[in-house]
Amino acid sequence: MANARLDLDTDQLAQNYEEINKIYQFQSGKMLVDKLGDLTGLRILDLGCGTGTLTIHFAKLVGPTGSVSGTEPLAKRVALGNETIAAENKKRKDESKHELHVSLAVGTAENAVGMFPAGSFDIICMNSVFHWVQDQAAALAGIRKLLNESGRLAICGSSKEHYHPQSEKNRVLAGERYREHVPGGIARLSTRSTLHSLLQDANLLSRTIDLVPYEVTFPNYDKLMEFEMASTFGNFLDFRFLPENLRKPAELEVIEAYRALDKGAGIPMTVTLLMTIAKKF
């Protein structure tokens, strides 16, 4: 499997993500958060927090007695998120509201264990992130150490076995010309059973892994492509993992497949999300 590159992000992609996550990842993230119950006073870590939209949502829910940390490998998204937090806190100060206890730092899910003391968190969240983590077993082992004794891990992401925003691209890359060069693509999506096994191997108990349908409509091809590029931090049309002679044809075929979805009346998509809350045991 090829790894997603972390050096393709740009200021524009980060800015686009800040806008477009509000119709997709932020919505699924809020559905996941709802499963966690009352968060007042809790200490939360949001791994792969992007530009921090969900992290800030967490900070509002934990209130003045809780605290939230976000980590994210892309420095541009961390900077943007910290700017949003500063602006939000300035506004809250002007309105005599308590400041949000939240900050974002650069880091990966795999190295988070070296960034915080053991047992620091009540909840660790990965929303639309787990499939980007290259060493998922190492990340889960670190997460277990970072959780306190009753700590919980919340994960949400596309189900590998169902339709998701990258399905059309995967269909193209499964074609005869490409498939021997891209076994598995660049995203390590889980099925219910692979996620269950990974969690079990890490001594994290998940009673249920829910399959949750989510409907989203992208206004047109341009917005859908903006979403794909921003959500994959520039990897969506990067085909450097293919031999040189196949890169352009793959790009053109993928673009054509996504253009074909735009029939002039919005692009509705029903995706299936895997949502789970796991506990330390």
Ligand SMILES: C[S@@+](CC[C@H](N)C(=O)[O-])C[C@H]1O[C@@H](n2cnc3c(N)ncnc32)[C@H](O)[C@@H]1O
């Ligand atoms: C689709 S975004 C989700 C962002 C955020 N969690 C949200 O709900 O909006 C995926 C994020 O995963 C991050 N990511 C990629 N590899 C990662 C890793 N190894 N550890 C943690 N995050 C990673 C990306 O940089 C990107 O910001």
